[in-house]
Amino acid sequence: MKFKLEQGYLESCENVYNDLQRFTPRIRRFDKTIDSINRILM
Numbered sequence: 001m002k003f004k005l006e007q008g009y010l011e012s013c014e015n016v017y018n019d020l021q022r023f024t025p026r027i028r029r030f031d032k033t034i035d036s037i038n039r040i041l042m
Helices: 002-022 024-041
Strands: none
């Protein structure tokens, strides 16, 4: 059971990582947005 759980966890991590790779440009823009929001809030 534990092994199965870890296997699924690793697979979902891999999927998330692949999605991140695909959406990296969007994420960079998102990071900039968050940075400016943080500057406003600080």
